[in-house]
Amino acid sequence: MEKRHDVLSIRNLSSLATPEGFEPRSGVAQGRIRRVSGAAIRIEAGHITFAGTEEEFVRQFGEAPHPGETVVSGLGKTALPGFVDAHTHIPWSGFREGEFNDRLKGQTYAEIAASGGGIVSTVAATRAATLAHLTASVKSRLDLMLLHGTTCCEAKTGYGLQKEAELKQLRALVHGSEGHPVTVEMTALPGHEVPLECRGDAQQKAAYIDECCNEILPALAAEGARFVDVFCETGVFDLAESRRILSAGKSCGLVPRLHADELTPLGGAELAAEIGAISADHLLFITRAGIEAMARSGVIATLLPGTSVFLRMNRYAPARDLIAAGIPVAVATDCNPGSSYTESLPAVAFFATIGMGLTVEETLTAITLNAAASLGMADERGSIEPHKAGDVVLIDAPSLEHLVYHYGVNPVSDVVVNGRLVVSSGRRLL
Ligand SMILES: [Zn+2]
Known part of the structure; x- marks a missing residue:
């Protein structure tokens, strides 16, 4: 289990869009999501520990990657929950x-x-x-x-x-x-x-x-x-x-x-x-x-x-x-x-x-x-926020809308599962 203490960061994202919470969302709350422009995400030991602006990320963790930290570039991309x-x-x-x-x-x-x-x-x-x-x-x-x-x-x-x-x-x-x-x-x-x-x-x-x-x-x-x-x-x-x-x-x-x-x-x-x-x-x-x-x-x-x-x-x-x-x-x-x-x-x-x-x-x-x-797993998955598993999808577009607006193509470029990059630029790594 040497992966347990790995750190993976997604930096300089065009945006991030996610529902929030540990329960299903209903009524008007189903349409209320968190959007961050200029975002970053940090995943430690398979779990999300930070999701916010790139500025706040730099304030908390510094500009340079830590030893052993994997950095995924989010330039031009939007992060969504897996x-x-x-x-x-x-x-x-x-x-x-x-x-x-x-x-x-x-x-x-x-x-x-x-x-x-x-x-x-x-x-x-x-x-x-x-x-x-x-x-x-x-x-x-x-x-x-x-x-x-x-x-x-x-x-x-x-x-x-x-x-x-x-x-x-x-x-x-x-x-x-x-x-x-x-x-x-x-x-x-x-x-x-x-x-x-x-x-x-x-x-x-x-x-x-x-x-x-x-x-x-x-x-x-x-x-x-x-x-x-x-x-x-x-x-x-x-x-x-x-x-x-x-x-x-x-x-x-x-x-x-x-x-x-x-x-x-x-x-x-x-x-x-x-x-x-x-x-x-x-x-x-x-x-x-x-x-x-x-x-x-x-x-x-x-x-x-x-x-x-x-x-x-x-x-x-x-x-x-x-x-x-x-x-x-x-x-x-x-x-x-x-x-x-x-x-x-x-x-x-x-x-x-x-x-x-x-x-x-x-x-x-x-x-x-x-x-x-x-599937009984809202406490663990389904959103990008601290304590959730590090499952993140990047679409190669500046905002969430492109997920459906640009239809009939696969918008997904990168996939992170439990803090491991498994798809990069549309290609399977693991
Ligand atoms: Zn069926």
Whole structure:
């Protein structure tokens, strides 16, 4: 652990922009961020010890670097907290580019599913893949995330839908993230779909739910999963089934989060509030009652605007209503091969502003502090301030706005994780 006492400073930054605090930010506070022009940051033993003006930095630490201090030039650049991607499905095999084009040619999701496409095809490919192959895919997706500024992410199982295949996905996450700069928090999602072989009748489905509750979730919890998730949706798992799966997860020590009100107003948001979920995700069809329930119980709304665009839904989650109701909003990629194939949070941040009407400041909070809070790590990550881990992203631009204003390119030039420079001028160092 010789790195423990390392010092890394980022000097002469054009600017710094960060939300502040150790809790999720909601309402008008979601858009209140700290901006410093002419900034500097100091990270010692992996943690931020200074974030302020260059002048104040020089007053406290002097102009010249101390022996052993790493100095990163921030000239012309803006420092932001490391991005946190709070909803991904990265352990998968097989692509669905054909159905992407079929949708553009007029086929519906239902027609694609009836001809063997959709999630079922990803399940088949993922079940057939070796652990080594899945591990390599996880690693390459984490590499891309890092180059786009993500320093922590959540990742789900849910393409196995049987015990051994779900465990294989989880192990691919464990092996693929070993020694990787991106921290991965794992979610058990055997309740992503009803497996094809269990769709014959109600009894078969009930038997699969029993298997999820009694065998698969305990096995995934034992190997390091931290959250339990379910696709609570008309035609997938109804409210009672979702409640059962989430409760079973809770009794193995997993924290509930769920896919809620994505395609129909089923009441997933209310279920999230009732069960004490940390996050309810998607929420395109959330009702007024759902918004009120979430606001009362402090559930974070994790919104996935890239999915709305990718599926050409002509609809987004009502982000402005959620913020007005005092619900903290996070934004994530939903990275998966069927409904949102991107590792880039800056790309999704663009859709959060243009599509959902978030301000740039609200969007920054959504992909940093609030996303960290939805993973239970707001005390440690999600902002640039003393006591937080030294996760900092530099964009090669004079102000925060360029994160989304200059769209369709990767604005990230440098990434620091736990006080170590891991991406420099767009190139991976470690
Ligand atoms: Zn999802």
